[in-house]
Amino acid sequence: MKTIKSLTGYGVCLFVALAFESATVQAQNLLTDPGFESDTSVTDGIGGWTPFNGAAFSDAEARSGSYSLLDSGPGGYTVPGSYETLSSAPGLEYDLTGYGFTSSALTGASAGFLQITFFDGPDGTGNNLGTVQTSPGNALASSQITSSSSTGTWIALDTGTATAPTGTESLAVYTLVLDANATSVYFDDLSLTQVPEPSSLALLSMGLGLPFYFLRRKNS
Numbered sequence: 001m002k003t004i005k006s007l008t009g010y011g012v013c014l015f016v017a018l019a020f021e022s023a024t025v026q027a028q029n030l031l032t033d034p035g036f037e038s039d040t041s042v043t044d045g046i047g048g049w050t051p052f053n054g055a056a057f058s059d060a061e062a063r064s065g066s067y068s069l070l071d072s073g074p075g076g077y078t079v080p081g082s083y084e085t086l087s088s089a090p091g092l093e094y095d096l097t098g099y100g101f102t103s104s105a106l107t108g109a110s111a112g113f114l115q116i117t118f119f120d121g122p123d124g125t126g127n128n129l130g131t132v133q134t135s136p137g138n139a140l141a142s143s144q145i146t147s148s149s150s151t152g153t154w155i156a157l158d159t160g161t162a163t164a165p166t167g168t169e170s171l172a173v174y175t176l177v178l179d180a181n182a183t184s185v186y187f188d189d190l191s192l193t194q195v196p197e198p199s200s201l202a203l204l205s206m207g208l209g210l211p212f213y214f215l216r217r218k219n220s
Contacts, residue, residue, distance in 0.1 A: 027193040030086060030094075031173070034190045037065045048084050055080040055175070061186045063099050063154045068188040071112060073179030081176040085124035086192075088171040092164045096173050098190035099154040100145045102183075107147055112177045112185030114142040116162045116192075124172040132163035139174070145185055154188070161195055 032038075032048025036057055049069065051057070058070035071080040088094075096116045106112070117139035120126040130138045142157040149155060164171065175187040 027195075030192045030194065031084060031190055034098075034192075035062075035065045035188060036067045036069045049082045050084070051080075051082040053078050053080040055082050055177075058186065061101055061103070061188075063101070063188040065188075068101070068186040069175050070184060070186050071175055071177035072184040073177055073182070075179050075181045075183070078179055079176060080179065081174050082187075083124070083172050083174045085170055085172045087122070088118060088164050088168050090164050090166050090168045092168075093195045094162050094164075094171070094192055095195050096142065096159040096162065096190070096192050098142075098157050098175075099188050100157050101154045101186040101188070102145055102149070102151055104184075105147060105151055106145065106149065106183055106185075107181045109180040110147065110178060110183040112145040112175075112183070112187075114157050114159060114187070114190070115139040115174045115176060116159050116171060117174075118162075118164045118168040118171045120167040120169055122170050124170055126169070127167075129165045129168060132165050133161070136165070 036049065038048070051069070054073060055069060055071045057067050059067050060070065062068045069082050071082070073080045094116060096114050098114055100112050100114075102112065116131065118129045118131060120129055128137045128139075130136045131140045134140050140159050140162045142159040145155055145157075162171075173190070173192055175185075175190075177183050177185050
């Protein structure tokens with residue numbers, strides 16, 4: 001009987017471990033309309049994104065679905081982009097990823113990238129706190145599409161982990177283009193995940209606790 005109980009305990013532990021691995025791989029995307037499919041106009045705030053300085057939803061290029069977000073500027077650092085805001089709290093960690101595409105080579109200091117930053121007011125208002133990884137007022141930027149990047153292919157972008165500073169109430173994520181010269185970059189399939197995801201932490205704690213539970217039962 002003890003052998004059966006022991007095997008049952010190890011079986012449950014294995015199940016929890018596999019569930020933890022699955023939850024980690026399939027972490028929840030916190031963004032609304034991460035593929036820019038919900039709205040094809042430039043009306044601010046529709047679909048979760050607010051385009052600015054000439055950025056717009058576009059059906060000219062798409063990594064998946066039918067639409068992407070086009071940040072296109074004439075040069076002179078007009079800095080077209082879009083943003084989305086979410087509630088947050090101090091100490092929470094996030095990773096922002098996505099893809100960028102350009103059909104023609106960027107020139108000079110022009111660049112396209114994602115970024116994330118935290119604020120001490122709701123909905124991206126109040127003071128820009130930056131991130132724990134950067135100084136106050138400075139967002140954490142992803143890898144960039146630059147003059148040396150490939151054209152005609154979707155390029156993976158990743159900010160790495162961004163940690164919310166003390167006083168955080170909200171965060172903002174951006175698609176951005178620094179248009180030193182005329183520049184157009186498409187963005188698609190963005191993902192913002194909490195690191196580690198709360199459900200994954202819960203499963204991990206269960207997985208760590210179950211072996212001790214069954215060991216105690218076996219020895220009693």
